[in-house]
Amino acid sequence: MNMSLSVSRWTVAVCTVFTLAFFWLFGPVNQASATINYGEEAAAKAELLIGAPYKYGGISPKGFDAGGFTQYVYKEAATQMNIPRTSAAQYQKGKAVKQKDLQFGDLVFYATGKKGKxxxxxxxxxxxxxxxxxxxxxxxxxxxxxxxxxxxxxxxRLIK
Structure with a gap:
């Protein structure tokens, strides 16, 4: 007994289109989402400014001091955060982080003048x-x- 199923090309094409449409609508491709790592983005923004000159009291790419630089980067990066102007005031903000736990975008603080300040x-x-x-x-x-x-x-760490 020889049985054969006769299916037209049109039926195959229609089934293929419906199958592709189903997977496109309900498959993993439709569920993709974009996320921003704000710390990495802030670090990348900082690296773009390498070479900008130093200027006491500077707050722009024409010239920065330390606090003006970090304030500028945090404001201009995707974080769009307003942080205090000076390094000492910035040290009063955020959550303390151990050096071994540092992540991109964390602020690191130093005493380059008076010891401990x-x-x-x-x-x-x-x-x-x-x-x-x-x-x-x-x-x-x-x-x-x-x-x-x-x-x-x-x-x-100021960036959550």
Whole structure:
């Protein structure tokens, strides 16, 4: 006994279209969503400003000081956060973070003047580095270098 099922090309085409439409509407492709890691975005924004000059009291790419730099980056990045102007005032905000737990975008604080008093802030950019407005302009720096290591005070997380 030889049985064969006769199906037209039109029927196959219609079934294929319905199957594709079903998977397109209800499959995983439709459920994709985009998320922003605000810390990574802030760190990336900071890195884009490497090379900007230092200027005492500076708050723009024409010239930054430490607090003006971090304030500018947090405001201009996707976080759009308004943070205080000075490094000392910024140190009063956020949640304290241990150095081993640093994440992109965390603020790192240093005493570059009077011992133990916050006078410098920068943005953590991963792998033990930060970007900040040093006296030689905006630079990427290793936190483990002798100068910075001995002046480290702590870190804060302002980005949730």
């Amino acid at each position: 916050v006078s410098f802030v920068a943005i953590y950019t991963g792998k033990g580095t930060f970007v900040g407005a040093t006296s030689k302009g905006v630079k990427k720096v290793k936190m483990s270098s002798h100068y910075w290591k001995e002046r480290y005070i702590g870190a804060k």
